[in-house]
Amino acid sequence: MMSTNANQPRKKNLWADSGKWILGIIAVALVTFGLTALLITIMERQTEAQAPFTKVVELDETTVDPEVWGQNFPVQYEDYLKTEEMGPTKWGGSHPVDPPEGDPRTEQISSSRLEEDPRLVTMWKGYAFSKDYRHARGHAYMLEDQRQTLRVRDFDQPGTCLNCHASTVALMDELGDGDRDAGFAEMNLMPYDEVTQMVDHPVSCLDCHDPQTMELRITRPAFERGIAALKASEGIENYDVNKDATAQDMRTYTCAQCHVEYYFESDTKELIFPWAKGIDLDDIYEYYAEDGHIDWTHEITGAEMLKAQHPEFDLWSNGIHAASGVSCADCHMPYKREGAQKVSDHHLQSPLFDANASCGTCHNESAEEMTNRVETIQDRYLHSRNQAFDALVALINDIAEYKEAGNVDQARLDEAYEFQKKASFYIDYVYSENSNGFHAPAYIHRILGDALDAARKGQIVLTGVPAADLEASETTLQYEEMMAGENR
Ligand code: HEC
Ligand code: HEC
Ligand code: HEC
Ligand code: HEC
Ligand code: HEC
Missing domain, CATH: 1.10.1130.10 (Flavocytochrome C3; Chain A)
Structure with a gap:
């Protein structure tokens, strides 16, 4: 009894300090619960997937039909x-x-x-x-x-x-x-x-x-x-x-x-x-x-x-x-x-033919809301894709005109070619991807930014500006380094 009494003040303090901790623990518990629930759903679905079946025919490596x-x-x-x-x-x-x-x-x-x-x-x-x-x-x-x-x-x-x-x-x-x-x-x-x-x-x-x-x-x-x-x-x-x-x-x-x-x-x-x-x-x-x-x-x-x-x-x-x-x-x-x-x-x-079934297992929003989110991502993607694409077509036309005008500087033309190849491949990559930007929205914008940049640089080198003048600035390179690092 004595020792308990002696410890009381300390205990009180401990509890007062713990107020924040308890809130913290509850928050962590909620997040853990959420994550566990998601994991359980995924695991449940995996085991349920192996439901028993009635074997009517034998199947082997030659059963193509x-x-x-x-x-x-x-x-x-x-x-x-x-x-x-x-x-x-x-x-x-x-x-x-x-x-x-x-x-x-x-x-x-x-x-x-x-x-x-x-x-x-x-x-x-x-x-x-x-x-x-x-x-x-x-x-x-x-x-x-x-x-x-x-x-x-x-x-x-x-x-x-x-x-x-x-x-x-x-x-x-x-x-x-x-x-x-x-x-x-x-x-x-x-x-x-x-x-x-x-x-x-x-x-x-x-x-x-x-x-x-x-x-x-x-x-x-x-x-x-x-x-x-x-x-x-x-x-x-x-x-x-x-x-x-x-x-x-x-x-x-x-x-x-x-x-x-x-x-x-x-x-x-x-x-x-x-x-x-x-x-x-x-x-x-x-x-x-x-x-x-x-x-x-x-x-x-x-x-x-x-x-x-x-x-x-x-x-x-x-x-x-x-x-x-x-x-x-x-x-x-x-x-x-x-x-x-x-x-x-x-x-x-x-998945948009039945967004409830496709998204509803993990997202609580209605099918309309999920469809709306997808379409918003896609519309924004198409906006950027159009800009980059117009720039690429402009570059192709400029190269054609440059060659037609005669007096071709081969080094300059080669630089423009490099830019055409890059802009074209980067635009093609997102164009031929069939989700119209949904599968990785932020990533796809980075790619379109690179494509737009390459196409416009191609146009600029044709005017006589050396490609070396268009390289990334010191500041940009510093950022690249920071991005690659752990912290700054
Ligand atoms: C393009 C790949 C693909 C093809 C083709 C395919 N399946 Fe599947 N199948 C899957 C996937 C993915 C699952 C989910 C399995 C899992 O989660 O373990 C699955 C699951 C199954 C299951 C387990 C129960 C279920 O529905 O989850 C059965 C049975 C099955 N498929 C039968 C068939 C039959 C019959 C055909 C041909 C008519 C077929 N599959 C063609 C990919 C395919
Ligand atoms: C198996 C679970 C699961 C399914 C199915 C699922 N999602 Fe998600 N979705 C997630 C998770 C997990 C995140 C990341 C959430 C976070 O970290 O905040 C997410 C994030 C998102 C985001 C935010 C993207 C971003 O860049 O921040 C959108 C939009 C989204 N989902 C749309 C959909 C749509 C549309 C469907 C159906 C076609 C769908 N999701 C199906 C689990 C799922
Ligand atoms: C690595 C796998 C892969 C190979 C190899 C492949 N395809 Fe396809 N093909 C696909 C996929 C996936 C789609 C559906 C997505 C799309 O259309 O972008 C597709 C779609 C198509 C389509 C329908 C859409 C269109 O482009 O008009 C045609 C036609 C086609 N491919 C022809 C070919 C020909 C010809 C070859 C050989 C030169 C070939 N594919 C090689 C995976 C492949
Ligand atoms: C053997 C190669 C192959 C495999 C494996 C395969 N696909 Fe495909 N997929 C294709 C081709 C090729 C097409 C285009 C067919 C056409 O246009 O005639 C296509 C078309 C599709 C389409 C319809 C696209 C549209 O625009 O209507 C969807 C969706 C799709 N695949 C999803 C999947 C998913 C998800 C899986 C895995 C479970 C899968 N595919 C596995 C080759 C494949
Ligand atoms: C979070 C959900 C989600 C995941 C995961 C996902 N997709 Fe999709 N996918 C979508 C949505 C949403 C669209 C856009 C459909 C539309 O515009 O109608 C789409 C579009 C597509 C299309 C074109 C379908 C069409 O009808 O035009 C193909 C093919 C495809 N996905 C294949 C894949 C493959 C292969 C994977 C895995 C490597 C994958 N998807 C992963 C949600 C998803």
Whole structure:
């Protein structure tokens, strides 16, 4: 008793001081509770995903036809078939139009992006993309749309194109006599017209699922190698995606086998993802500069150019959702109830067709509010993209005029070429990304700032100002250093 009394004043003080601490602890507890709740939801959804099923047919590595898988998994199969539905959102989805003259397709196809924005034709002059480039549509069409694009009908393409437009697992196994990597190399080297005869289905169950366990898996050598190179650039050696990736990673990586920036190696026609220096656009641009890879020579200006394509995974990697552990499937394959079980919606499409299902698991706002947020991000992005694009077209015109005027100073022209190449690749990179800025809003504005800057500098060097005079100021360089450092 005595000792307790003796301690009383001290205790009082302790409690008085602890007032702030308790508030602090409650705040920490609330945040922890929130984070735990989110983690639990994610984990719950992962275990529920492995709901039991009735095995009607045996599946193996040769079961390409999704209809056969559909006997065991009717719900997923029916949703998978719905990818043939078409329809627009404000900026995404697809607008059905009649096929142009001479196109063998009888049903409606997706509208032309070249007609929508003729600046694309100027940007890609001399390259196959300036002949035909349409809005993407659902997975059901990937094989047919590839066969019928003028980029295939009017140009010779390698078998490499097939990697992302068909179910190729069984084909690669067959071509490589059981060795998938050898089959991949073989497929890439064959002419497209020949190899496309050997497949019948767009991406199918077999491409994303192990036929025995139904677990997600990576089947594309290009991604296995690309992600290993990316991890190595982050200091992780010998990364084996099918062993080392988490279940949550796989909900993104299965998509990243195709929804990425890529190029074909000129001799082997191997499909390569340019991530050995990292997945920031500056890293990718530097990778290409060192490698020396060139896609085409610009018909109007004569500059050597790079083409970018659909870097959805690349953009996502630089956004807040990736940083928060939110996968492609979380938004594009939301869970839904089918009787007693929860299933992943295999109708892959724009999340805006059902923002409640796609965003509502994590965000409390209404579907209207979430749609509004997406569209606001997209409208702002389009504003900046338009500015940068007008600047690029102005640069292309200026180079053409400069050459026409005669008296060409080759060093000056080469500097302008460098600026055209950079501005073009940076604009192309965000243009060919299909979320219209949503997957990484702040990042995409930085890229457009770089593109606008390059295009205007290209115009300035043509007037006789040396490129050296346009380099970053001392102050800017100091900021760059501070940004790279821990604190200042
Ligand atoms: C936080 C949610 C979210 C995540 C995560 C996400 N997306 Fe998206 N995605 C969207 C939204 C929103 C759009 C814009 C849709 C629109 O404009 O109609 C979009 C657009 C797209 C489009 C174009 C769809 C269309 O109909 O025009 C593709 C393709 C796409 N995303 C693929 C991916 C891939 C691949 C990943 C993962 C690397 C991914 N997304 C991650 C929300 C997400
Ligand atoms: C790394 C995977 C990958 C490779 C390789 C690939 N594509 Fe695609 N392709 C895609 C994705 C993802 C889309 C959907 C997103 C888009 O349209 O931007 C697409 C869309 C398309 C479309 C429909 C939209 C359009 O551009 O008109 C056509 C046609 C097409 N690709 C043709 C080709 C051809 C031809 C080749 C070979 C030169 C090829 N693809 C190689 C992944 C790939
Ligand atoms: C084998 C390659 C491949 C894989 C794997 C793949 N996609 Fe695609 N995806 C494509 C191609 C090609 C198209 C365009 C088809 C067309 O336009 O004919 C496309 C189209 C889409 C579209 C419709 C775009 C639009 O504008 O309407 C969405 C959404 C999409 N994919 C999301 C995903 C998500 C999410 C994943 C992973 C769960 C994924 N894809 C996995 C190749 C692939
Ligand atoms: C582009 C990749 C892709 C394709 C193609 C695909 N799936 Fe899936 N599937 C997924 C993803 C991602 C999940 C979520 C798995 C997880 O979170 O572990 C999934 C989950 C499943 C599940 C587990 C239960 C559920 O719904 O979450 C079943 C069963 C399934 N898919 C069947 C099929 C069938 C049948 C087909 C062919 C008709 C198919 N899948 C095609 C990516 C794909
Ligand atoms: C699995 C959970 C999850 C899903 C599904 C999800 N989000 Fe998010 N979202 C997050 C988290 C976590 C953050 C980061 C919040 C933070 O740190 O403040 C975030 C942030 C955002 C932001 C702020 C972005 C920024 O740059 O600050 C927007 C806008 C957003 N989400 C829109 C969407 C939309 C639209 C969808 C549906 C298409 C969606 N989200 C689906 C978890 C999710």
